Amino acid sequence: GQNIDQPTEMTATEGAIVQINCTYQTSGFNGLFWYQQHAGEAPTFLSYNVLDGLEEKGRFSSFLSRSKGYSYLLLKELQMKDSASYLCAVRARTDKLIFGTGTRLQVFP
Amino acid sequence: NAGVTQTPKFQVLKTGQSMTLQCAQDMNHEYMSWYRQDPGMGLRLIHYSVGAGITDQGEVPNGYNVSRSTTEDFPLRLLSAAPSQTSVYFCASSSAGGGVWANVLTFGAGSRLTVL
Numbered sequence: 001g002q003n004i005d006q007p008t009e010m011t012a013t014e015g016a017i018v019q020i021n022c023t024y025q026t027s028g029f030n031g032l033f034w035y036q037q038h039a040g041e042a043p044t045f046l047s048y049n050v051l052d053g054l055e056e057k058g059r060f061s062s063f064l065s066r067s068k069g070y071s072y073l074l075l076k077e078l079q080m081k082d083s084a085s086y087l088c089a090v091r092a093r094t095d096k097l098i099f100g101t102g103t104r105l106q107v108f109p
Numbered sequence: 110n111a112g113v114t115q116t117p118k119f120q121v122l123k124t125g126q127s128m129t130l131q132c133a134q135d136m137n138h139e140y141m142s143w144y145r146q147d148p149g150m151g152l153r154l155i156h157y158s159v160g161a162g163i164t165d166q167g168e169v170p171n172g173y174n175v176s177r178s179t180t181e182d183f184p185l186r187l188l189s190a191a192p193s194q195t196s197v198y199f200c201a202s203s204s205a206g207g208g209v210w211a212n213v214l215t216f217g218a219g220s221r222l223t224v225l
Contacts, residue, residue, distance in 0.1 A: 030212075031212065033212075033213070033214075035214075041218075041219075042199060042216035042217060042218055042219055043152070043199070043214075043216050044216070045213050045214065045215075048213060087151065087152065089152075091212050096154055096157065096167060096168075097142070097154070097212060097214060098154065098168070099144075099151045099152040099153075099154075100151055101149065101150060101151035102151050102152075
């Protein structure tokens with residue numbers, strides 16, 4: 001079966017660093033994606049990992065360990081606009097992209 | 110570019126009614142999909158298509174029907190609406206094949222459906 005786990009909610013302070021974890025068990029693996037979704041809006045693409053290691057993109061970084069079925073999204077220098085849900089998604093053996101339930105991040109001043 | 114366009118944005122139905130959610134993309138994407146999003150459940154895949162004339166089931170296909178007669182359009186039909194189908198529906202598309210950008214989904218703005 002397919003299983004993707006993320007924490008339901010996290011809080012952090014403006015200017016801080018936060019790490020959102022994602023663990024997965026899927027039948028096959030062809031890449032892991034992170035999406036950001038503000039309340040009432042559509043998800044938007046943040047990052048993609050298919051090989052082990054860290055991918056950095058400005059204030060956001062994403063890490064993947066395929067042997068451990070583990071990824072994290074690292075957000076640095078948090079801003080109020082980073083308050084959103086962060087969705088971890090795995091492309092398994094087929095063309096399907098399966099999403100976790102998402103982590104709601106609240107950033108406080 | 111319009112990207113992915115979904116209509117309607119809001120819809121209220123009575124139990125047993127049928128309706129079609131429209132989805133169109135202008136990016137020449139081969140892959141199109143429909144998700145529903147419910148509180149605490151995340152995005153769940155309903156149906157998807159890898160090209161015109163090809164469709165397949167996702168995680169929660171029951172009660173929904175799709176077709177893909179053109180590359181641009183991928184409508185989702187609710188055959189006989191039930192209160193359990195109250196949800197926010199997202200259409201999403203991507204290019205197919207290998208490479209980094211394959212399967213990076215572009216989402217429509219969503220359609221909020223309420224079934225009474």
